[in-house]
Amino acid sequence: MNQMISKPQQGTTVKPEELVPSRYAVQIGEIEVLVISDGVLPLPTKMLGHNAEAADRAAWLKDMYLPQDAFDWSLNVVLVRSGAQTILIDAGLGLDPDLNLPRAGQLIKRLESAGIDLGSVTDVVLTHMHMDHVGGLLVDGVKERLRPDLRIHVAAAEVKFWEAPDFTHVNMPEGFPDALRAAAKKFAADYRDQLRLFEDTHEVAPGVVVHRTGGHTPGHSVVRLASGGDRLTFAGDAVFAVGFDHPDWHNGFEHDPEEAARVRMRLLTELAATGEQLVATHLPFPSVGRVAVDGDTFRWVPVFWDY
Numbered sequence: 001m002n003q004m005i006s007k008p009q010q011g012t013t014v015k016p017e018e019l020v021p022s023r024y025a026v027q028i029g030e031i032e033v034l035v036i037s038d039g040v041l042p043l044p045t046k047m048l049g050h051n052a053e054a055a056d057r058a059a060w061l062k063d064m065y066l067p068q069d070a071f072d073w074s075l076n077v078v079l080v081r082s083g084a085q086t087i088l089i090d091a092g093l094g095l096d097p098d099l100n101l102p103r104a105g106q107l108i109k110r111l112e113s114a115g116i117d118l119g120s121v122t123d124v125v126l127t128h129m130h131m132d133h134v135g136g137l138l139v140d141g142v143k144e145r146l147r148p149d150l151r152i153h154v155a156a157a158e159v160k161f162w163e164a165p166d167f168t169h170v171n172m173p174e175g176f177p178d179a180l181r182a183a184a185k186k187f188a189a190d191y192r193d194q195l196r197l198f199e200d201t202h203e204v205a206p207g208v209v210v211h212r213t214g215g216h217t218p219g220h221s222v223v224r225l226a227s228g229g230d231r232l233t234f235a236g237d238a239v240f241a242v243g244f245d246h247p248d249w250h251n252g253f254e255h256d257p258e259e260a261a262r263v264r265m266r267l268l269t270e271l272a273a274t275g276e277q278l279v280a281t282h283l284p285f286p287s288v289g290r291v292a293v294d295g296d297t298f299r300w301v302p303v304f305w306d307y
């Protein structure tokens, strides 16, 4: 073998730890936004729309060139800097060894590789208390690294809901309801002193306003950013990848699927009208785009990467 190839010069053999850095930055006026991927969560395709015909789900997957057996849900978390505040919006899945989801729960590692110290986070905003949004805060050692004066903003209706959650309208794989109950309960207990409850709307920082929508869960909320004429909405679980083509499909994680569909229609209609940017937890990373109206439904228009 050629000496030059077998012994490359120092500095050329460093392999990147990951194929992509899994973070993407957006500027909204004065507000800095960083989308960070927590990984992906493979789930049965029925969860895309359990009120739809299996053939219609199969057709959508085929149209999207996606496999038929399982659908990989992206998991996106957003870090926002506004004024003196550093705000984490949701916290990813964390670790649940019982559910065998090794590709998710990457947030803490990826925050570190982005140079973000957990101790610099002043506020957390939770869109809701499902495990894939609070789990990162439950990983061993994380609470100790967070500031003791950390504020966690969550709708009062969400905390109330998880005291006796209703799972009668969801459609989840076995094991998930128990895991979700346990994660929400542990979160409420571990972070009781940090919780800052709001009713419907709350300004977390200049230009960073959280609005309760309900639907997905009773306290589900979206975060709207506005600065210098730019706007971006973090929609949490109000919108899924399939929700542009089929906004009326009931997602398996929705506790009130009928209301969730109404919330989705309203939000997508509004975003299409304003032309503002959208980021959502389970849209494919980096999940930054806009919404267009397409007949009776919608079209996802990803931004062209700016780098």
Ligand SMILES: [Zn+2]
Pocket (backbone or CB within 6 Å): 130, 132, 133, 237, 281, 282
């Ligand atoms: Zn979710």
